[in-house]
Amino acid sequence: MTLPTIVTIGKATQDVFLKSTDAFTELVHKGVKYEQLPVGQKLDLDEVIFATGGNVTNAAVTFARQGIHSKYAWCLGNDVASEGILASLDKEGVDTSHVFQSNAFRASYSTVIMLSGGERTILNYKGSMPTAADHELNLSVIEEGDWIYISSLGDMELLERIISRAAEHGVKVMLNPAGVELKNPDKLRALLEDVEVLTVNKEEAQMIVEGQTIEELARHGHSYCPVVIVSDGPNGAVATDGKTIIAAGMYEDVPVVDRTGGGDAFGSGFLAYYAQGHSLKDSIIFASANSTSVVQKIGAKDGILHKGTVLHDMPLTEKEF
Numbered sequence: 001m002t003l004p005t006i007v008t009i010g011k012a013t014q015d016v017f018l019k020s021t022d023a024f025t026e027l028v029h030k031g032v033k034y035e036q037l038p039v040g041q042k043l044d045l046d047e048v049i050f051a052t053g054g055n056v057t058n059a060a061v062t063f064a065r066q067g068i069h070s071k072y073a074w075c076l077g078n079d080v081a082s083e084g085i086l087a088s089l090d091k092e093g094v095d096t097s098h099v100f101q102s103n104a105f106r107a108s109y110s111t112v113i114m115l116s117g118g119e120r121t122i123l124n125y126k127g128s129m130p131t132a133a134d135h136e137l138n139l140s141v142i143e144e145g146d147w148i149y150i151s152s153l154g155d156m157e158l159l160e161r162i163i164s165r166a167a168e169h170g171v172k173v174m175l176n177p178a179g180v181e182l183k184n185p186d187k188l189r190a191l192l193e194d195v196e197v198l199t200v201n202k203e204e205a206q207m208i209v210e211g212q213t214i215e216e217l218a219r220h221g222h223s224y225c226p227v228v229i230v231s232d233g234p235n236g237a238v239a240t241d242g243k244t245i246i247a248a249g250m251y252e253d254v255p256v257v258d259r260t261g262g263g264d265a266f267g268s269g270f271l272a273y274y275a276q277g278h279s280l281k282d283s284i285i286f287a288s289a290n291s292t293s294v295v296q297k298i299g300a301k302d303g304i305l306h307k308g309t310v311l312h313d314m315p316l317t318e319k320e321f
């Protein structure tokens with residue numbers, strides 16, 4: 001079997017995780033959880049961990065670790081964060097030859113205050129990212145792929161250009177929309193006719209279609225694109241291809257160390273299997289296993305599964321659409 005080529009386009013982030021059992025405490029006021037830090041004091045940390053993130057770079061590593069041809073395209077700078085991100089992707093075997101570097105761009109940067117149980121507060125600098133008006137981002141890389149995986153581009157016009165170009169060249173698209181994309185549901189729905197796989201969580205799905213349960217949302221989403229996955233955290237996920245409906249629970253009940261990248265691991269895990277011709281069911285099992293592994297580690301990439309990992313059965317039902 002010829003392995004597919006999957007292209008990822010989108011932001012990249014340098015993440016710094018801060019751990020302190022004494023300084024960081026989750027507080028609750030009127031049902032709202034928050035973190036409180038005193039002004040003018042020096043707080044001791046137990047550990048500082050550097051990692052890289054960014055929705056699609058996390059996905060790119062999943063594809064590479066599964067032996068798939070993984071290509072990443074974006075505009076980054078010559079700053080320390082950008083160089084660190086590229087070095088980490090190169091080490092994983094991701095093709096970064098389509099990344100444009102100049103002083104005009106800077107990578108995103110996040111400081112993550114970690115709390116017990118996997119919750120976190122994120123201080124995010126989004127960097128300087130390309131838009132549809134920036135010619136430095138060469139979209140010809142799309143034509144080199146069998147699939148393209150997109151998430152959280154932050155520019156609706158750029159998203160439209162990428163999906164349109166993919167459609168023109170017969171490249172299949174998996175989309176995990178967020179932020180700006182979800183704030184424009186009418187435009188987003190119009191783009192879904194050229195999307196093969198849509199993956200969203202329950203709240204995101206409700207911004208696109210009507211429905212109360214994740215099964216209702218998946219069914220309604222199928223009227224826009226062939227394969228729809230709707231997740232609901234520890235409550236599992238529902239996926240449909242219009243022929244069957246898969247309802248999956250938790251792969252394993254594990255202690256959550258850090259939720260960062262769990263959703264990316266699920267979406268990319270699905271495509272890593274699905275793009276190779278595996279069934280909807282088997283693809284969901286690997287997606288769940290990949291996500292479960294990631295949330296047991298600090299950072300979005302450390303727990304991503306490698307090719308050959310032995311999977312086990314999980315709570316799952318399959319029925320006709």
